Amino acid sequence: MKALMSGNEAIARGAYEYGVTFASAYPGTPSTEITEEFSKYDGVYAEWSPNEKVALEVSIGAAIAGTKSMAVMKHVGVNVAADPLFTVSYTGTNGGLVIITADDPSLHSSQNEQDNRNYARFAKIPMIEPADSQEAKEYIKLAFQISETFDTPVFLRSTTRVSHSKSVVNLDEPSPRKDTTEIRHNRDKYVMVPAKARLRRVEVEKRMEKLKEFAETFPENRIELNNTDVGIITAGMCYNYAKDAFPDYSYLKLGMVNPLPVKLIREFAAKVKKLYVVEELDPFIEDQVRALGIDVVGKEIFPYTNEFDPGVIEASMTGGSPDTAVELPIPIPIRPPNLCPGCPHRGLFYVLGKMNAFVSGDIGCYTLSFMKPLEGIDSCVCMGASIGMAHGMSKALGKKGKGKVIAVIGDSTFIHSGITPLLNTVYNRSDVVTVICDNRTTAMTGMQEHPATGSTLQGQATKALDFVSLGKALGVESVHVVNPLDLEATRGVMKEELAKEGPSLVISQSPCALLRSKTIDEIVPLTVDPHVCTGCKVCLRLGCPAISWKRFEDLGDLKIEKKTKKQDGIAVIDASLCNGCTVCAQVCKFDSIREVQ
Amino acid sequence: MSSSTQSILLAGVGGQGILRASDILSLALMEAGFDAKKSEVHGMAQRGGCVTSHVRYGTKVYSPIAKKRDINILLSFEIMETLRYLDYLKPGGRVILNVAEIYPPAVNLGEARYPSDVIAMVKNHVNNVKIVNASELADKAGNSRTANIVLLGALSSLVTEINADCWERVLRSSFPKKVVKANLAAFELGRNP
Numbered sequence: 001m002k003a004l005m006s007g008n009e010a011i012a013r014g015a016y017e018y019g020v021t022f023a024s025a026y027p028g029t030p031s032t033e034i035t036e037e038f039s040k041y042d043g044v045y046a047e048w049s050p051n052e053k054v055a056l057e058v059s060i061g062a063a064i065a066g067t068k069s070m071a072v073m074k075h076v077g078v079n080v081a082a083d084p085l086f087t088v089s090y091t092g093t094n095g096g097l098v099i100i101t102a103d104d105p106s107l108h109s110s111q112n113e114q115d116n117r118n119y120a121r122f123a124k125i126p127m128i129e130p131a132d133s134q135e136a137k138e139y140i141k142l143a144f145q146i147s148e149t150f151d152t153p154v155f156l157r158s159t160t161r162v163s164h165s166k167s168v169v170n171l172d173e174p175s176p177r178k179d180t181t182e183i184r185h186n187r188d189k190y191v192m193v194p195a196k197a198r199l200r201r202v203e204v205e206k207r208m209e210k211l212k213e214f215a216e217t218f219p220e221n222r223i224e225l226n227n228t229d230v231g232i233i234t235a236g237m238c239y240n241y242a243k244d245a246f247p248d249y250s251y252l253k254l255g256m257v258n259p260l261p262v263k264l265i266r267e268f269a270a271k272v273k274k275l276y277v278v279e280e281l282d283p284f285i286e287d288q289v290r291a292l293g294i295d296v297v298g299k300e301i302f303p304y305t306n307e308f309d310p311g312v313i314e315a316s317m318t319g320g321s322p323d324t325a326v327e328l329p330i331p332i333p334i335r336p337p338n339l340c341p342g343c344p345h346r347g348l349f350y351v352l353g354k355m356n357a358f359v360s361g362d363i364g365c366y367t368l369s370f371m372k373p374l375e376g377i378d379s380c381v382c383m384g385a386s387i388g389m390a391h392g393m394s395k396a397l398g399k400k401g402k403g404k405v406i407a408v409i410g411d412s413t414f415i416h417s418g419i420t421p422l423l424n425t426v427y428n429r430s431d432v433v434t435v436i437c438d439n440r441t442t443a444m445t446g447m448q449e450h451p452a453t454g455s456t457l458q459g460q461a462t463k464a465l466d467f468v469s470l471g472k473a474l475g476v477e478s479v480h481v482v483n484p485l486d487l488e489a490t491r492g493v494m495k496e497e498l499a500k501e502g503p504s505l506v507i508s509q510s511p512c513a514l515l516r517s518k519t520i521d522e523i524v525p526l527t528v529d530p531h532v533c534t535g536c537k538v539c540l541r542l543g544c545p546a547i548s549w550k551r552f553e554d555l556g557d558l559k560i561e562k563k564t565k566k567q568d569g570i571a572v573i574d575a576s577l578c579n580g581c582t583v584c585a586q587v588c589k590f591d592s593i594r595e596v597q
Numbered sequence: 598m599s600s601s602t603q604s605i606l607l608a609g610v611g612g613q614g615i616l617r618a619s620d621i622l623s624l625a626l627m628e629a630g631f632d633a634k635k636s637e638v639h640g641m642a643q644r645g646g647c648v649t650s651h652v653r654y655g656t657k658v659y660s661p662i663a664k665k666r667d668i669n670i671l672l673s674f675e676i677m678e679t680l681r682y683l684d685y686l687k688p689g690g691r692v693i694l695n696v697a698e699i700y701p702p703a704v705n706l707g708e709a710r711y712p713s714d715v716i717a718m719v720k721n722h723v724n725n726v727k728i729v730n731a732s733e734l735a736d737k738a739g740n741s742r743t744a745n746i747v748l749l750g751a752l753s754s755l756v757t758e759i760n761a762d763c764w765e766r767v768l769r770s771s772f773p774k775k776v777v778k779a780n781l782a783a784f785e786l787g788r789n790p
Binding site: 002004108109132160161164165166167168239240241243244245247309310311312314325326328329330332333334335336337338340371372373537540541543545547548549569 | 602610611620623624627632633634635636637638645646647658659660661662663664665666667677678680681683684700701702703704705706707709710711712718722
């Protein structure tokens with residue numbers, strides 16, 4: 001049977017067909033759907049772990065117990081999981097263990113563009129890389145086979161375009177499941193104290209030697225001989241881009257990017273007149289090919305940054321210009337992503353933006369509030385960085401920073417990596433006010449459950465983490481819950497907390513607008529009374545997509561009396577977008593915004 | 598170059614049902630016997646930002662995204678967004694544009710003007726432009742949320758490789774029962790207005 005599947009759906013399907021029964025992950029674009037789709041198959045266990053480090057450790061445990069398990073994360077998630085990663089390379093696994101890293105060239109939804117192929121070399125772990133959905137489905141099986149054969153964790157690397165493109169996949173029946181789990185003691189292998197780790201270290205090198213031999217005959221490392229004037233070494237989605245641009249050249253398509261098949265590369269290089277390496281981001285293959293003494297063209301013509309497409313490859317190889325701009329008489333206004341209408345972050349960041357403080361931000365939808373008009377966030381580095389950075393800043397500033405340093409972090413992000421830095425503000429005593437933007441879900445990646453929502457990935461009711469009790473248990477003396485859709489209350493609590501000595505915790509709690517529209521019975525949208533609106537534009541400073549500015553001349557037949565000499569228009573609310581959060585009505589000094597009657 | 602591969606670009610604003618429409622289009626192409634690939638970006642871009650979806654089909658498709666100047670048909674869900682992707686069109690490429698206007702933040706703030714003569718600008722560069730009022734036709738179909746399927750219907754009249762039966766089969770399988778009728782009506786209104 002054929003199906004149209006995204007790379008992520010295909011990875012989940014392939015894992016299911018191969019008999020994988022265990023997955024642990026933390027959501028992160030572009031990896032999220034792998035675990036979501038996998039969790040829906042019969043007879044599997046899948047969980048959202050609090051972060052990627054925990055997710056990998058969970059999968060390591062499951063693999064040692066004998067299951068086939070996979071830990072799934074985005075590229076920066078592997079940074080979080082790096083600690084167990086480097087040592088599970090030593091211990092090896094019992095059942096199969098695959099780590100899926102979904103990289104994001106072009107930073108479509110990420111804070112950096114790191115090339116995680118480097119982790120494979122660094123941690124001495126084999127890595128395979130599919131180029132489309134059919135390969136994604138097959139490669140996850142190959143990854144497990146390699147893991148089981150060589151007693152090693154295996155990386156499967158995807159990129160945004162593999163994960164989120166859809167293509168035709170042939171479905172197979174799942175293989176029969178066997179329970180292979182049992183407790184096996186093997187302290188020589190799993191207790192990584194120096195005496196034992198030194199011995200495993202040697203095993204790692206032996207394993208890499210065997211894998212190098214394996215790579216030479218691995219069928220997914222294949223030569224496609226055609227016009228031999230030009231030979232292209234490539235892997236993953238870049239293979240498709242290059243084939244699209246230059247279908248007649250010869251190719252060495254690498255299904256395995258670590259370790260590389262040295263003999264095969266030499267064989268291919270000897271057959272072609274001019275050799276190119278086509279790869280996004282780092283010259284990972286190129287540098288290794290050069291180190292073999294082979295003459296190759298790479299990053300001197302191809303960009304280091306951003307994802308490729310057939311046009312980029314064509315332009316680089318022919319020396320042409322990819323610039324094809326169509327000239328227009330006017331500039332087109334940009335359309336950046338924005339907080340949704342009714343988003344509870346809007347109220348909070350409207351208030352914080354007026355506090356004259358440094359707002360140390362974090363990773364989530366609320367990061368979008370750095371833009372005009374809210375301009376409510378001053379930094380964003382990585383998951384959990386908000387609190388640690390705010391603490392450091394508060395300590396460095398001393399008295400100058402009193403009442404002027406705020407950390408903001410989402411509920412899921414706080415659980416991911418905000419608990420220890422919050423403890424640090426207590427232990428090392430700073431005046432940071434930490435705000436958890438608690439919208440009751442992992443919103444940015446598409447509404448995943450987390451330990452404070454009361455439900456698991458597979459829909460089981462569970463204990464919900466209570467942020468107030470947690471804050472108090474960590475030693476934060478001043479803990480408050482506030483509704484960010486109530487601007488007066490939010491402003492009041494923030495002012496009070498900023499004035500206090502020592503760390504405090506504010507839980508800004510209101511469900512994500514997308515949850516709210518599902519859970520409340522009736523949304524009453526608001527409207528602007530055009531005869532009361534004075535055109536002061538204060539409501540526009542909320543940056544709500546439902547509120548727009550209409551000049552008088554664009555209002556058609558509607559005749560409005562000017563309230564001030566300067567007034568040249570009115571604010572208008574699109575009732576089909578408004579979800580009735582009332583924040584705009586609260587900022588209107590003239591009481592012109594009311595419920596639609 | 599892989600000249601047999603055809604490319605369609607769907608473009609608009611997050612929330613307009615672009616990804617749903619491109620899913621249905623790709624499924625119909627697969628059902629019609631083509632190799633089909635589609636690509637888009639999820640996540641941050643969805644929050645009211647620009648959304649594009651590339652759909653490519655032929656006997657063998659490699660890249661799921663088209664290069665610039667390689668799009669046969671641009672299906673634009675929002676009038677101004679049409680301008681952003683004109684440089685993707687092949688010479689002789691066609692445009693279907695929906696007259697819906699969605700203001701970006703700078704326009705809402707009064708810091709930028711929404712262009713007023715988009716259709717003239719598009720026609721200046723493209724000979725074959727089809728204009729659709731999708732929300733009006735969606736209302737006529739009985740469900741204001743079917744505007745994306747109206748546009749898919751308009752597109753279907755240009756993608757002659759897929760027959761009406763195939764479209765209907767795929768549409769029926771793509772929606773819950775209670776909204777199938779409205780979506781079929783919306784598709785038909787787009788196809789034969």
